[in-house]
Amino acid sequence: MTDFLRGRNTHEIARSRGVASVAMTSPIPREARREQLVQAATTAFAQKGYYGTSTAQVAAEAGVSQPYIIQVFGTKEALFLEVHKRAGSLVSEQMRTVAASAFDMTRFTEAYRSALIDRTLLLVILQGFAASSVPAIGHSARKLFSEMYEILRDDAGATPDQARDFLARGILINTVLAIGIQEHIDDNPWVKPLLDVIFPES
């Protein structure tokens, strides 16, 4: 990005000063670091998708070097898959808890409002749909889709029609988020009534 310092980590900063042991942060344990990288990658992939995001951008977002990303995850594809699966799990989890008791379309808003805290998760899922031509990504996307239907059917007791409408609403919200129409509402102010029924009183 703009900040070239992003790529300079504590190691290099210390070395470039000629001081080996000043302002040196301890290396972060493997699992914690991996978690942090997935988080950064989620942010990056959410915006520009699988093809549109370079491993260097993910690295910059995380504040590490690009080869390190590859070293930890093996390939860019494996990284995206981990990001996608994690996002899918989190959203599924949230769906399950909200729809646990009985199916009720009025709970929909509640469900997605809490998920909106991590709107990047929803965007990653959309990007997964769009990149389904990559075999492994398509597989993961279909699995997620099926899993969501399973949740609605088994945990919420929804009929196929109800599940369809629920999923449709969810994907519509994902799309509206992706195109950022709320931020550009000034360009088309007359769509507000529509947005109002998509995001009630928010």
Next chain:
Amino acid sequence: MTDFLRGRNTHEIARSRGVASVAMTSPIPREARREQLVQAATTAFAQKGYYGTSTAQVAAEAGVSQPYIIQVFGTKEALFLEVHKRAGSLVSEQMRTVAASAFDMTRFTEAYRSALIDRTLLLVILQGFAASSVPAIGHSARKLFSEMYEILRDDAGATPDQARDFLARGILINTVLAIGIQEHIDDNPWVKPLLDVIFPES
């Protein structure tokens, strides 16, 4: 791709034979060629999206050289925008004719079934949503979204709630097409009841 002959057009074939005027097709007029290129680009972009599709792939699909694509459209972004806008126009057009009389959700299936003939159009629209982080593409996507709402509201007399449900169903269909779950129904056979209510008796 696999066929290296794709890149050899009539010009080169004639020249490589040392014969200047044998089996030589006349150059195609500008507008007709442009149309053909947009068609090829639509096919290419529908599968792998804006970032995932190279201009060379578009050129191979159309049977012309890669620089020619750039020459005709200026940039890859301009090409995608033309493809996206044309797909949006065609789908909007179809929406308008079907929903012209009065709003009726039962006509939904009919509307999308005819549009399914060009499922690539729907995929291009989805890819436009996914690539909305590119400013011009985002603008085009929002414009399309607004236009669709306008059609539903003005031509079909739909309420915001009805428009929301209609659009949601449409985008769900786009998504289901994108992930290709129908082709992989064997992997998750129990989602068939869901697909049956998404694509009635098809």
Next chain:
DNA sequence: CCTGTTGGTAATCGTTTGATAAGCAGTTAT
């Protein structure tokens, strides 16, 4: 101390990318 292991980086590579430049072939107008 020094030795192995873990957590990282810099340097580099081969490929692919979008885009430019220059030129050739066929058609049309003078």
Next chain:
DNA sequence: ATAACTGCTTATCAAACGATTACCAACAGG
């Protein structure tokens, strides 16, 4: 005929990409 225009190519380029290699720094255990 020839000059000009349109259609389209080959050749080339600089930048960006994912990935490999080799190395450096800190810590832990003997």
